[in-house]
Amino acid sequence: MSTNILTRVTLAKSASIPLASVPGATKDKALAAMAQALDSNREMIISANKKDLAAAEKLVEAGKLSKALVKRLKVDDVKIDEMIAGIRDVIKFEDLVGKTLSALELDSGLELYQVSCPIGLIGVIFESRPDVVPQIMALCLKSGNATIFKGGSEAANSNRTIFEVLVNAIESTDGMPQGAFALMETREEVNEMLKLDDYINLIIPRGSNEFVKYIQDNTRIPVLGHSAGICHVYIDSRADIKKAIDISYDAKVQYPAVCNAMETLLVHEDIAEYFLPQIGKKYNDAGVELRCDDRSFALLKDMGFIKAILHATEEDWRTEYNDLILSIKVVDSLDEGIDHINRYGSHHTDAIVTEDKRNAAKFIDLVDSSSVMWNASTRFSDGFRYGKGAEVGISTNKIHARGPVGMEGLLIYKYALLGSGHKVADYAGKNAKRYTHKKLNASLADKMGN
């Protein structure tokens, strides 16, 4: 392990302790300074970004980088405006640190407070997209978490410049600890980061599925995120046909490159003959390529598809196309639809279209996914749309935070027990005192006079 990395990670871990109790007003001042600093250093940031862009364009010419990646790499005045607006939004968020979540009297004068607090040290690993730095730094700062960043090498100049501008702004704000935010720059440093489970409490990866999977497979640190978004829409026999068409179209076509887009359309056999040709026509107009099971193939094959219409293989049910490609299967029953989703899906987001409330309730109960939609598009599964202000990620984990995760995913809690010399010996043996376990309407902050 390079001592350089360990030194910076240890420093950030130490800084996480005072950072956890910096008052909300001070954090907001630091955030305002970050926004101001981005505004004052536009030229420097854009010129650093130009270096990355020039290098990236050479890689594109050499066929080593995609044009799409270069587009995401670009930082201009509009992007800087967005970064600034994003930070200003975070200032408006409520400070959740130190909030009393529950309070319980254990006995007279012995009071237990469950209080929200930061997780500690977060590792953020992302591919290109320099705008991730201000966004995540703002969220981590507001939630009181120290953070280690590692960005893609294509964006090295942009990331370093933005990072330094922001950290200078934070560290020159009165009352902010030094060293709470650090930047790693090489791939070796990522691999070393992934081993530091004694220091780093949570990893947030931002990038392709393969990238997230690699991180999940190579660390014992908890990873918040998802490595696949295989989302389904199930059209029930009792579906309203207009809703079925609207939702199936929106979920596939509105923006196919994202994790909450539909990859497999499941259709109840009773409605397939009526529904599939109608949605098929719309998919055809939108240039969607289809992978069909035998029954849907028979219903769609003669429609003169512009794009390919193929027979689906077992592999198709497990594939996230992230493109205008869709697999379709006709099922015998709601149960078969639910089983298919639980078996082949990624537990991300799945929808049912039906007018039957009992079928909807069954689907919501039995589909084991972070978001289940009834008569709504899978595309709604998103932190901004869910009212979280900013999104840390979408998690398919079954512990801690699930679904679209906002700042609440960066918080945990601690217990504070306040007594006046209470000892357990008095609550044991003969004449043991009894616990009262009486709910209190009180906050630790009030109690401590904070």
Next chain:
Amino acid sequence: MSTNILTRVTLAKSASIPLASVPGATKDKALAAMAQALDSNREMIISANKKDLAAAEKLVEAGKLSKALVKRLKVDDVKIDEMIAGIRDVIKFEDLVGKTLSALELDSGLELYQVSCPIGLIGVIFESRPDVVPQIMALCLKSGNATIFKGGSEAANSNRTIFEVLVNAIESTDGMPQGAFALMETREEVNEMLKLDDYINLIIPRGSNEFVKYIQDNTRIPVLGHSAGICHVYIDSRADIKKAIDISYDAKVQYPAVCNAMETLLVHEDIAEYFLPQIGKKYNDAGVELRCDDRSFALLKDMGFIKAILHATEEDWRTEYNDLILSIKVVDSLDEGIDHINRYGSHHTDAIVTEDKRNAAKFIDLVDSSSVMWNASTRFSDGFRYGKGAEVGISTNKIHARGPVGMEGLLIYKYALLGSGHKVADYAGKNAKRYTHKKLNASLADKMGN
């Protein structure tokens, strides 16, 4: 991977889906049947346990097993009464599954519900103690989680008999799915379980620190628990001397073999000369052995200690004695005390004794532990004392659940979005509809007519 294990784990995983939506009344019937079945099968259970005890006593004679372990292995009528009482307690717990945690209108007719649900499939791995099976099975059942158990080989007959009695009771209850609970019996099966991160969502280990550490080090499945309990009491310069003595004595002596007992006593230099000889006398009477830094050694060495009084080494600050042994250090300041705790502690439970509210507030803020006590013994850190009814474990994790964890640690949530054909395309581009993000006072259960 043995197909036998994979078959049973797959079956339990499948059963976890229907189990997640079994109504509370049905789960309580199954729990009542479990309690009844233990009562009706006392003889069979005790006779199976006698086989284990006989084998264990031979191992004790051969020096391969400790007497304490044999004691914990024993199941008699009193133990069975306790198991039954434990299950009946769980019946009284509120059913938290399906509870609406938050509700938000995203737009007119588009409503988002965050609803609590089971985690899925839990793995419980424990050493001897057959009473773990009914206790954890009751909690998992009530929270709707399928469970794979693996007990110690010393208790194989007891575990198998108790398990079969309980599972028969559950599976003959109308409306309960089959196969949700499974028992593994060999060590090889544990190692295979630990690899099944695609199936098992959470591991709960019950046993020694080494045992928990082994499991944490050998699986990518999240582990709920702690592998060490290095708890501190810090006596501030402004401590009330009676409280200081009561708490330091209780935290070490009342029950030293447990994770929430104190291992290191930190004393502010201003009070050391006055306090240490007084508590030293009490420790001496209780037969506590001491490992002192130079300053505390100088204050205590001439008290004629019955047990050893040694110079502490660096290793002592990191040691969980779980015995009548204590390390003592005199510190210059509250800050040094806090730093020592964050550096050497296990982030489990730490206490400050002081009459100074500001010092207490600082300690509570800056000590990075799952429980922090002000003028109360570390020994209070426990699920029962914290009013949780039953304890799943004490977690030093920084995500999901921290501190003493009750049934809430076995739950996560899912999002249900209810619309009437809503599509994201209407909320994008020109004339985009706006989200209302209005808090709702509604529950999904009411909405779905459950």
